[in-house]
Amino acid sequence: MFIGHLPGVYLALRPLQRRLPPLAFAAGLLCSVLPDLDLIWFYFVDNRAFHHHEYITHRPILWAKVLLLGLLLRRFHHLTGSPIATLATGALIHLCLDSIAGAVTWGWPWWDHKTTLVHVPATHDHWIKSFLAHWTFKVEISLCVLAAAVWWRSRRARRP
Known part of the structure; x- marks a missing residue:
C-alpha cells in the first residue's frame, strides 16, 4: 500500500467516531501510517539491508500487545x-x-x-511502477475516493 493506509483506517474507525474521544480517533488515524516510520531507519540507517516489513513496527504481536494494554487501561481510565x-x-x-x-x-x-494475498509481478523497470500498474493500486484509489466521499458527506451533514 502506498496511499491507502490513512483512508482505510478512517473508513474502519468512522462508525466508532461518535463513541470515541477525539484524541482516540486521531490516534487511530495517526497510527494508520506510524508503522511506516521504519522507512526512515530503512533508508537512512540500515542502508536497505532488510525489507522494512522485517522491523518490529511491522510485527503484529507488538500492536496486539499495545491493543491489549489499551483495552485493559480503558476499564480503569x-x-x-x-x-x-x-x-x-x-x-x-x-x-x-x-x-x-x-x-x-x-x-x-x-x-x-x-503472508501476502496477492503477488505483484515485476512488470516494469522499477518496483514502484509495477505496484502502480497493478490492479491492487486501483483498490487503494477506491479507498481514497470512498474515504473522501464519507468525509465530505459527514461534513455536509453537520451543516445546518
Whole structure:
C-alpha cells in the first residue's frame, strides 16, 4: 500500500467516531501510517539491508500487545486507554492492508511465514511502477475516493 493506509483506517474507525474521544480517533488515524516510520531507519540507517516489513513496527504481536494494554487501561481510565487501543487498531489495520500485496509475518516470533494475498509481478523497470500498474493500486484509489466521499458527506451533514 502506498496511499491507502490513512483512508482505510478512517473508513474502519468512522462508525466508532461518535463513541470515541477525539484524541482516540486521531490516534487511530495517526497510527494508520506510524508503522511506516521504519522507512526512515530503512533508508537512512540500515542502508536497505532488510525489507522494512522485517522491523518490529511491522510485527503484529507488538500492536496486539499495545491493543491489549489499551483495552485493559480503558476499564480503569477511558481517556487514556481509548487512544492507546485505537492507536494499536490503526496499526493492525495498516498491517492487514500491507498483507494484500506486501509480506507481513503474522505468526512471528513463533512462525516466520510471510503472508501476502496477492503477488505483484515485476512488470516494469522499477518496483514502484509495477505496484502502480497493478490492479491492487486501483483498490487503494477506491479507498481514497470512498474515504473522501464519507468525509465530505459527514461534513455536509453537520451543516445546518
